[in-house]
Amino acid sequence: MHRAARLLAADPHGLGGAVVRAPPGPERERWLETLRSALPSGTLWRRLPPGIGDDSLLGGLDLAATLAAGRPIARAGLLAEADGGIVVVPMAERLPAGTASRLAAALDAGTAVDRPARFGLILLDEGEADETVAEALADRLAFRIDLNGLAEPPPAEPEPVSDAPEPDPVGSLCALAEAFGIASLRGPILAVRVARALAGDGPIGRAEIVAAGRLVLAPRATRLPAPEEPRPETAEAPPADAPQEQPRAETTDPSAAETPDDVVLEAVRAAIPPNLLDQLLAGGRRLTAAKSGRVGQAAAARTGRPVGCRRGDPRRGRLDLLATLRTAAPWQALRRTGEETRRIVVRRDDLRIRILKQRTETTTVFCVDASGSAALERLAEAKGAVELLLAEAYVRRDRVALVAFRGTGAELVLPPTRSLTRAKRGLSGLPGGGGTPLAAGIDAAVAVALGVRRGGSRPAIVLLTDGRANVARSGEGGRARAGAEALQAARTLRAAGLAALVVDTGTRGEDARAVADAMGARYLKLPRAEAGQLSAAVRAAL
Known part of the structure; x- marks a missing residue:
């Protein structure tokens, strides 16, 4: 964490800055002090006041001088005053969208209203459950640091010795970004700059690539790289009297079984924190505010x-x-x-x-696949997650609803509520078994979510399913038709602009992932999800 502060102090504008997630306290102040002490003497340090206007941020009229002179007199804004220094933004998760866009434009151009404004940006995210830093702004900053309960990590172990040539830094970091699902090109660009800063005047080696991947790319990951498929074992041994085939000469050096790219990939993977799923979901797509109703x-x-x-x-x-x-x-x-x-x-x-x-309350609509032999296990997971979320509803003023689908259709088991008594009563009698009318379940969840949005709340849908639809909307069986209708329902959900999370409860992820892609939802692979895990993931997604 402090290594990132020292790197940022060397090139604040080139690396953009950092998102520091932590509540006010000694850990956050210690990190800021590390950054400030590493900066050259006399470096400007400005804090962005809450609710700052465009005139104060970018520059505008000097009100007192204009009134006294009777003619417009301009003054520099905070960003121009911080040229060559650091701008600290407290409560960055509450930064208005307009202010965030102006900060992003200034970072890109290096100017503010024709005045030089080359600065490093520190976004202090206090970690509120229902608010996150604007992704368009965070994407321009090299580092994302979470200080919640984290101590300074021990020194990294030396990288494995390999006789292979040093990898190409640009190609390796771009490959890492692709493996971890990082779509924006700013991630690998900033990682290359960090690797260059770590290498100094020397060439960029594997150690610098790994360090840059850990510092820049790992916190941006949206997925874990898929593990290599194990090689299939031979079905049976050949007969004893069969002629022995001569083994082919091995052309690959055993020491090169793990390529340099694999070494780098595993080293960066190890830097991802255990609660990766929660952090990934926290960066999920947010629901845009409706233009009508409350x-x-x-x-x-x-x-x-x-x-x-x-x-x-x-x-x-x-x-x-x-x-x-x-x-x-x-x-x-x-x-x-x-x-x-x-x-x-x-x-x-x-x-x-x-x-x-005003803050709008959130309503989480759980849509649970109650079909098949594993229905009881899935329903138990949903019940536990709903009860955990309800326990926090009184503080967050949020509600939950439950839709179950099985047999030939779907039903609203629990209307939107924050009542624990009502929720437990509705959950206790939830049946299971039968076919999988996935399209009907998604349709029912969308109908509930749209009603919630018309009432002034912010809906989010959590779909727990294996994605293997086998019952069409008409109630007739058939996987091909049922699957096509399920994907159509998923695309309808996406067109409605509803935030969604798909929790895959099956053993194979192809079907559920296809549904998640069609609805533009986050995908979470939890074949044996615990209620606590699911509740934490849902809170992060909202």
């Missing part, structure tokens, strides 16, 4: 967290006085006449009201 009205609320301002009537919102004065200031010289006695002339078009964002 969710769409949240921007016009009179309570909540300020996220900006807009032109409006103060009788229908809260007046943003500073934004109003900034809008009126450039026009004062034209508005002052001989008969005007007011020092500042404010007109209706200058009035600005605050945009306040």
Whole structure:
């Protein structure tokens, strides 16, 4: 962790910065102090105030000087003032989307309103369960550091000695990114820069590639590389009287059984923390806010967290006085006449009201495959996860619902609720067995989720299934038709813009993964999922 701080201090703008996930406390302050002490003397250090406006961030009118002079006078923004230094963003998980996009644009261009603004960005993520740092901004930063309960790791063991030539750094890091499911090219680009910084003036070797992969690529992983398939064993020994075949000459050196790329891959894989699934799901696709109903009205609320301002009537919102004065200031010289006695002339078009964002509750819709011989095991997992989530619903103001599908159709076993008594009553009598009407189950979950969204809540669907549909919507059997209808239902879910997580409860992952891909959902392979694991994964996905 401190190694990343020292690397970042050497090239803040080139490496972008870091996302530091930790609550306020000594661990976080110790890491920041390590970074600050490694920076050259006199390096600028700025903290981004919550709710900062564009004028303060990028630059704009100097309000006092403009009012005094009667003409527009510009001033530099915080980003231009931090040129060559570090910008620290507290509570980065609550950063408004507009501010995040402006920070990303400044990182890309190195300027802010035609002023130099080359800085390193530190996003302090306090780890709230229902909020994460904007991925578009985090993607531009080299390091993602989780300090929650983590101590400084021991020194890494030396890499295995290999007689093979040193791998190509660019090719190796790109191959690593592909193996770990990293789609963005910024990951391997930043990893190459880190490897170059580690190597100094010398060539980039295997040790630098491994270190860069561990520091940059491992925290970005969206999947674990698939293990190599074991070689099939011979079915039976040849008869004793059969002629012995001469063994072929071995052309491959036994010491080269593990290629250099495999050595690097395994070393980076070892750097992924045990709770990888939770961390991967935490970066999942978020549900966009609806434009109608109570969710769409949240921007016009009179309570909540300020996220900006807009032109409006103060009788229908809260007046943003500073934004109003900034809008009126450039026009004062034209508005002052001989008969005007007011020092500042404010007109209706200058009035600005605050945009306040309210928190919307989350409703998790569990869609459980209750068919087949393993139904009791799957239902037990779902019941345990639902009860664990309900125990937290009182604090997070969240709800859960349960849809089960078996036989020839699906049913809503538990409507959206946060009542423990009602949930346990509905879960206790849940039956199992029969066919797998997967399309009907997805349709029912989508209907519940859309109703939840119309009511002002944020829905998310958790589908527990092996993906092997064998009952069509009409109730007739047939795997081909049932599978096609299931994929069609999954694509309908995706088109509705619903966040989803597919938990594969089968022994083969092809069918469930195909359903997850069709619905644009996160995929979680848990053939023997514990209730605690599933609950943690769902919380991270939301």
